[in-house]
Amino acid sequence: MTGGTQEDRVTRYDIVIRGGEIHNGSGRPGRVGDVAIRDGLIVALDQVEGRGVEEIDAAGCIVTPGFIDVHTHYDGQAMWENTLAPSSNHGVTTVVMGNCGVGFAPCRPDQHDMLVELMEGVEDVPEIVMTTGLPWNWETFPDYLDALDRRQLDIDVAAQLPHSAVRVYVMGKRGAGREAPTSDDLKQMRAITAEAIRSGAIGVSTSRNILHRTKAGEMAPSLFSDKDELLALAEGLRDAGAGVFQMIPQVTGNAAEEFALMRCIAETSGRPLAFSLLQMQTGDPGAWQQSLALLADAVADGVTMRAQVFPRPVGFLYGLDLSFHYFTLHPSYKAIAHLPLTDRVAALRDPDMRARLIAEQPSSSNEVELALCKQFKYAFPMGDPPNYAPDAADQIARRAAGLGLSVPEYALDLLVGDEGRAIFFLPGANYRDGNLDAARTMARDPNTVLGLGDGGAHYGMICDASYPTSYLQSWVRDAPPATAIPLPEAIRSLAWEPALSVGLEDRGRLELGHRADVNVIDLKALRLHAPTTAHDLPAGGRRLRQRADGYVATVAGGVVTYRNGEHTGALPGRLVRGARSAP
The missing domain is CATH 3.20.20.140 (Metal-dependent hydrolases)
Incomplete structure (x- = not known):
C-alpha cells in the first residue's frame, strides 16, 4: 500500500490564525507568527506548517487571548x-x-x-x-x-x-x-x-x-x-x-x-x-x-x-428610553411613562406639559432613585463616538447657565433631541473635573x-x-x-x-x-x-x-x-x- 498523497500527510488543524502579532498575555512584547487550534486547545505556535480547516488571515492585526x-x-x-x-x-x-x-x-x-x-x-x-x-x-x-x-x-x-x-x-x-x-x-x-x-x-x-x-x-x-x-x-x-x-x-x-x-x-x-x-x-x-x-x-x-x-469612569446613562432622566419621578411624567417613545416626545414638546414639569418636584420612597434623577444636571451629552473623559465645561448645568436657562428648561430641550433617543453620561466614579x-x-x-x-x-x-x-x-x-x-x-x-x-x-x-x-x-x-x-x-x-x-x-x-x-x-x-x- 502506498503512504497516501502528500496532502493527506499534511498536519491538519481546526483553525490556523496566520501572520498576526501574537500577544500571549504574559506581558512580553508581541511577535509575528501563527496560532494553530485543534479540539478546543492551542496546539502549535509561531510558524505553523500544517493547514487548518479554517484559515484566518491576521496580517496587520494583533492576536490576543480571549x-x-x-x-x-x-x-x-x-x-x-x-x-x-x-x-x-x-x-x-x-x-x-x-x-x-x-x-x-x-x-x-x-x-x-x-x-x-x-x-x-x-x-x-x-x-x-x-x-x-x-x-x-x-x-x-x-x-x-x-x-x-x-x-x-x-x-x-x-x-x-x-x-x-x-x-x-x-x-x-x-x-x-x-x-x-x-x-x-x-x-x-x-x-x-x-x-x-x-x-x-x-x-x-x-x-x-x-x-x-x-x-x-x-x-x-x-x-x-x-x-x-x-x-x-x-x-x-x-x-x-x-x-x-x-x-x-x-x-x-x-x-x-x-x-x-x-x-x-x-x-x-x-x-x-x-x-x-x-x-x-x-x-x-x-x-x-x-x-x-x-x-x-x-x-x-x-x-x-x-x-x-x-x-x-463608571458611567450612569440617562435618556427618555432609559431607566432614569431628570423628570422620571415627576408626577406629570409618571402619568405618561407607559406611552410609546414617540408619544412621550410629543407630550414633552407641549407647552402646558413643559410648564407643569418645570414647576413640579420629584417624588419617590427610594432616596437613591431621587438622587439619581437630581444628578442629571451633572451629566454630559454622550456623543458618538462616546466621550468618557468629557470637558467639565460641557456639564448640563453649566451649559444651561451659559444659555440663561434653568436646568429643567434645558433638560427638556435635550431629552427630546434625536426624537427622544439622545443619551447622557454621568461619570459616577473615577472622574474629577475631566481628570x-x-x-x-x-x-x-x-x-x-x-x-x-x-x-x-x-x-x-x-x-x-x-x-x-x-x-x-x-x-x-x-x-x-x-x-x-x-x-x-x-x-x-x-x-x-x-x-x-x-x-x-x-x-x-x-x-x-x-x-x-x-x-x-x-x-x-x-x-x-x-x-x-x-x-x-x-x-x-x-x-x-x-x-x-x-x-x-x-x-x-x-x-x-x-x-x-x-x-x-x-x-x-x-x-x-x-x-x-x-x-
Missing part, C-alpha cells in the same frame, strides 16, 4: 438567552457572575419574588423580564449550577454564590429584613457556602454598599451583616479548600476600618479576596489611595487580596485586576461591559506617548491577570495546551460606538447595547463565535465548574 471579565451579572441572562452581550461583543470569552451578593440561588419556591425585587433594584433588571425569562428549575445552588450546565452559550460562565440569596434562603423574611442571624443560621450559611464551592461555584460574594436597594428603597439583605456572618461565609470557603471571596465594601466611612474587615475575611478563609475600588465623587478624595497602600501591605504580608478596578488619572493609576497597580463591567445588569442605566474596547482604544492606541499603557501590559490586564485572580489558569494565555480562546483585532480600525437601546429582552424588555468595529474574529473554545462583530451562531460556551489548573 478577555475575561470577573465582575458581571449574567445570572439571569444566561438562563433566558444564549448570547452574553455586550461582553461577548468586546472580545470577552469568559465571565464570572453572581457578584455583589445578588443572584437567584439558593431560593425556595416562595422566595422568588424577594430575589426578583432585589435584582430589580440593585441591578436594574425589570421585574417582567425576570418573571418571564427565568425558568426557576432549581432551589439549591448545586441545582442552579446543574441548570446552567445544560445551557449553550457563546462564551463560558463561572458562577459565585450570592450572600443575599443565602441569607434569605436560610432566614426567610428575617434575612430580608436584615435581622441578626442565630448561631444555627450561621452554621447553615457556612455549610451552604462549602456545598456550593464543592459543587462548582467559583466563590462567594457580598455587598456592603448602601446604594444597593430594592425598587421600593429597602436595603439589600447583606448590608450591615455583622462580622461573624461574613466570617461564616469565609469559613465555608476554608472548609471547601477552594473559591474566592468577592466583596463590595462600604463606599462611605472609614477606609482603614473597612479594609481591616476585608483582610480579616481573607485571613480567616485562607482564600483570595477581591474588593471593588473606585475613586468616589464625594467623601474622602484620598480613600482609594489609602486602600491601595493597605492592600500593598497585606500582599507583602502574604495575604492574597486584589482590588477590582475600572479603567474609565482620569486615578483610573489609570488603579488600572496599573500590581495588586489590582480589571473588571466591574457589570454585563447582564443595569439594562437601562449602565453599559460598561465595553471597557476592553475603550481600554485598548483610549489608554493604549490613542493616548499620548508619555501616558500610553504598553500594549503587552494591557493585554495581560485584560486576560491573564483576571484569569489568575479567580483560579482559571487554563485560559488567558496563548500557550500550548491552553484553552483556545483567541481574539484577532485590527487595532488601527478599533472603534467603540455609542450605546443604543433595544427592546429584545423577555416580554419586550429594554436593554442597552454597544457595538465596536475592529474585532476581526473571536474564537471561544476552539470555535469561531464572532466575525467582524457578528455572531456566527456558534455556542461553545459552557459553565466552568470551579478553578482550573494550567496545562
